[in-house]
Amino acid sequence: MTGVAVLIDVPAFRESLPAAVAAAAERLLHDGAVARPEAVGGGARSVVTDGGDRFEPWVGVVDRALTGDCDCPAGAGDDGLCAHAVAVALAAFEDGIRFSAAGIPHGDDGDDEPDRADYRRAVESLGPRQLTELVVDQALRDRGFAARLLGRAGLLGGPPPTGLADAVRDASNVTGGGRWEIADVELAGLRLVAETEIVTVWPATVEMLDLVEEAIEVWDELAGILVDAWEVRRTDPEDVTEPLLAAHRALCERLELDSAEIESRIGRLADRCDFVPVT
Structure with a gap:
């Protein structure tokens, strides 16, 4: 758990920064070098492109102090924040991302630490070319991974793919005519989940939320x-229900809908659903 949210005094934070760090962070933001941040581990994470290099800093509150965790070679500044982390923090403040009082860098809460440690050691043992080839091969095989990769790199272009709309149409027709089996229903549900995970990598829109509903x-x-x-x-209904509802909740948060609209949307969904526990 990452704890309750804290209020960040943004003007005071800006004034506390070393001039050189603040100037470098503002330059990164002005140049569009900071991808849209995402809420992770009670803080915010983003990809920052600086001089042809890509870094993935995280910033959040640790031990009551706003702290950065960046893989850049320059290291941290006097206040524990490099320019990349500062840029991410400022972008996160602008987007209204709420920070927890007890952040966890990069969301690593230790629940699966043994596996993470093994994978980290494996990654660190590979050369850049080997790692690049592995990532590209996986992206070519897995559309969901490819979308997450492009999102982390800030390279998503154009509107979201139409796969979810196609999956919704096909799922609505799966039992509509001809012969069908339980496996067809299961595959239709799993496809809805896969396409939802892909489309929600893109910036949230009301149209996207409508489609998920x-x-x-x-x-x-x-x-x-x-x-x-x-x-x-072979598939429990919850295996599809839970990720769809989680995506709906996440989109409502990302769109910063007010409580009245969220309640209205949930109410309409609940009235139309008999087996999905919309709450």
């Missing part, structure tokens, strides 16, 4: 089939 409604009809088919199904 449509996906939830379509899945509700199919979830009832899986509930009745408990003896033969």
Whole structure:
């Protein structure tokens, strides 16, 4: 757990920065070198491009102090924040990202630390070319990974892909005609999850939220089939329900909808769903 949110005094934070660090951070922001930050580990993380190099700083509150964690060779400044971390902090403040009173750099809470440590050692043992080839090969095989990769690098271009809209249409028709099996229902649900995970890598929009709500409604009809088919199904309804609802909650937060609109949307969904526990 990352604790309760804290209020950051942004003007005071700016005044506390060394002049050189502040100037470098402002230059990075002015040049568009900072990708849109994401809330991670009770703080914020982003990709920063500086002089042809890419860094992934995290910034958050640790031991009651605003702290940066960056992989740049320059290291931290006098206050523990390099220019890359400062730029991410300023971008996060601008986006309204809320900071926790007990941040965890890069969201590493230690729940799977043994696995993470093994993977980190493996990555650190590879040369840049080997690591690049592995990442590119994985991106070519996995569209979800490819979207996350481009998002982290700040290289997402154009509108979100249409895969989720296609998946919603196909799921709504999966039992509509001809012969179908429980496996068809399961595959339709898993495709909804996969396409939702891809599309939500893009900046959040109301249209995206509307589409995820449509996906939830379509899945509700199919979830009832899986509930009745408990003896033969291989996929539990929750395996689709939970990630779809999590995406809906995350989009509402990213869009910073007020509580009244969120309640209205949840109410409409709840009225239309019998098997998806919308709350």
